[in-house]
Structure formats: C-alpha cells, structure tokens
Amino acid sequence: MTKKITLAKTSFETKEFLDHISLDCVIFGFHDNELKVLTLQLKRTLENALPGGFLKKEETLEEAAKRVLKERTGLDQIFLKQFKVFSDPLRSKNNPQKPDYIDDDLPYDLDFFAKRFITIGYYALVDFTKVNATPDVFSQKCEWKNITESSNYILDHYEIIRDALEVLRLQLRHQPIGYNLLPDKFTMPELQKLYETILGRELDRRNFQRKILSYKILNKLGERKKGGAHKSPFLYEFNLEKYQKALNEGLSGTW
C-alpha cells in the first residue's frame, strides 16, 4: 500500500478539483458485536473526520467515492450507496484558508478550502477483517471507531454518521442486510446481534428467527459452529440468488 499512499500524497493539488463539492463516506464494519465506522485522525488538530475527498474535474461522484474507498480500505467491489447531500451553508462558514491539517508543502489554491462546500454522503458496508485501513494526506491515523463515540468530529461529520445509520435502519426494514458485514458462514445469534446492533435495541429471539426465515434468504448448513460444544448453534449462509432478489424487490415482495 505504501506506493499508493505516496502517489496520492504527491498528486494532491486543489486545482484538480471542482469548487464547492465534496464527498464523505460512512464505512460501516461489524466486529466484536459492535457496529464500527472507519475514521481518520487529522494531523496536528487530532480531530476525527470521515474518509472523503473532492470531486476531480473529469470524474463522476461514484468514481470519486470508489477512489476514496479504495485508497482508505484497499477494497473495491463493495456495497456503496449515495444517501444524502448535506448543504447547510453554515457547515463550512468558518472554514479557514489553510486548515491546520494541511501540510505546508502541499500545493493548494488559497481560496479553495475556505469556500462553501456541499458534501455528498455515501455509506458502505464492508467486511471488517478485509480492510487495510490507510490514512490520507491530511491524517495521521485511519482507524475503526464505535458508532456511539460522537466526540471530536469536524464539521457535521458525526451528523452524517447518524444520518447514514438512520438510512441503514430503514434499509433493514425492507431489504436484507448482512452479506457484506458477516463472514460467509454465521450463526443465527450472530445475525440477530448484527440486527440488534444496527437497530440499537434487543430483539426477541423466536420472533427474529421466525421472521428472518420467512424471507427465505438463508441456507441452513449441516454443520455447527466450530470449537463450540455439541449444542453450539448451526451455521447459515445467505442464498445469494434469493438475497439479490430480495435486495431488488424488497422484503414485502412485488405487487
């Protein structure tokens, strides 16, 4: 990854980008029964920020979001969705001409950072274990934080996280979820824990199992979770064909 970082660093110039438009990515991962979000710790200010960037003059927003995700996680081909544009004029009202996290040797136009920016919010669901967390040119650290840790974010970045979580909760009501967040094989309690973590509340075990099985998106495997006792829970996998169908058509089916 070193080469890639070096490339990104030396090639950053504000003149490459359109004024007024940025993007921010809420990258969700699930680990140790907690929903995490990938964050950057900015140089010098030590504030937290979402992985994001600006829109190059010749690229689409989707290309920009994929570029950011690839640079921060090493991953491509991941679930990525535009969910909201944040356009409060006050969000960038106090932007300085040169934020403290900008290195002195970085080429930039004096007015670029002080301009008003609207930011396009994306959220992504990734396999926590596959992410190679990599800081960007403005940050000294790239790390997972629990979604409930709200302190020390710049601008409206924690509001963006909360809004992404809200959209994820809505998605949970009418689309299947989990394929990008769980390992290939998982137990029913693990799946339930994922749902509980996203929803922020406990669910009844029997109701959850009855409801999730009624959507017919799971294959029950003949094997139990390894390392457990004889009574350890059975493993499941997603039936990808039916999962994709439910993703397209919604859990309540077609009219």
Place this chain on the structure above:
Amino acid sequence: MTKKITLAKTSFETKEFLDHISLDCVIFGFHDNELKVLTLQLKRTLENALPGGFLKKEETLEEAAKRVLKERTGLDQIFLKQFKVFSDPLRSKNNPQKPDYIDDDLPYDLDFFAKRFITIGYYALVDFTKVNATPDVFSQKCEWKNITESSNYILDHYEIIRDALEVLRLQLRHQPIGYNLLPDKFTMPELQKLYETILGRELDRRNFQRKILSYKILNKLGERKKGGAHKSPFLYEFNLEKYQKALNEGLSGTW
C-alpha cells in the same frame, strides 16, 4: 401569479448562485389514469426541461427545491424527496456560454452556464388539480406531459425522470403511496390504477385488494362513488395515522 413571475424574472442574476451545482425537480401528478410530469418548454429552442434551478449562496438545497416547487406550482407543504445526484462530466460538456433560452437583457456572468454542473434530483408528488403551472424566466410554457413522452428533453432530463420513476417504484414496494396523488376519497379501482400506472403493468384485482387491505392503511367509507349506478364501487380514504406509521416504518413492519 403575474407579480411573482415578474419578481423572479427581474431578480435572476447568476452571481446569486454557487457555481457547479443545480437541482432538478421531477414533479409527478396523476390525472385521467395517467402519470404525468410537470415540464417547461424553453424559450426559442422549444426544448423540454424539468423545473429546476441553481443553489443560492445562502440557502440549503431543500430551500432551493421548495423555492422552485413553489414558483412553478404555487404549492408548498408537498411531498418532496432528494433521490440522486447526477454527476456525469459529459452532461454539461457542451453547455454554451449563453444558451439560446436566456433572454438578452438578463444579467449573467459569461462563464456561469458553460461550467460543469452536477445536479441534485428531487421528486415530488402533487395533487394535479391544485397545481397552478407557471413558467420560469427561461421558458414560455409550463405544462404536464405523460411520463412516456421522452422526446426533445435537454441534457439528461429524461434520464432523471426515468430514475425518479424507478425510485417511486421501489418506494411502492415498501411504503404506502397515493395520499398526495389521489383525491381525498377514492375507489379501489382508482387506487389500483394508480399503482398500475406507476408500475407500468396490470395487476390482478383480487390480489391487489387483499394486499392493500392487509396493510390496514385504508378506511372504507359507507358511501359509494357519486353519479354511478347502484353497483358503483365504495369509496375509501387513507387512515392518515396508520399511513404515516407505514411511511415511517415500512410496509413489512418493524423488527
């Protein structure tokens, strides 16, 4: 409305707006069993365009979208939803410095219109009968067109209509729809026709009725549609409390 148009006309100056950012509104109405979209016919070029505009330096995108809707329809307080940002660099590649639909006496910066624009797409559902369709400063006519009429739109505006329709179809699968599109009292065949029109295909009468009633968002009224025969269909209204609940929680219910 005349006064409002005059005001809008004389106050338009490109320097009021941010560069690179526009918005376009797909305003759906339902009339004569057809799904319609509100369109503008541009001056001189006579091309079709979506009602839209630019982002004022001190307003949010939501305020801009409400401003556009109010100016074109006379309505406020209507269902309005941001659904996608269109950011293909090619969409504004051939924008001239002065499009033919700009009046000569309008104050504008030479470079404004030729810049690259990303556009934020909104869709709105309105009561067809309540709209007072009003052209903007660039257009000579504001009128309803059938959504299947695809010809003569500028830029990617017909693609924006198709994408909004796609989002509306998805919404139909997990949220109730109709409150903003139908009169207060309606028959089951009228509601079914609305669904069929949005989906672009016919539905089985019995299945539709069974499914829509199972969501418990309708009140059956004691009266039949006026002017019909003794066998004319019963009238229904939406149960607004349950409708709102289903809007928030989705038709498949909470976990």
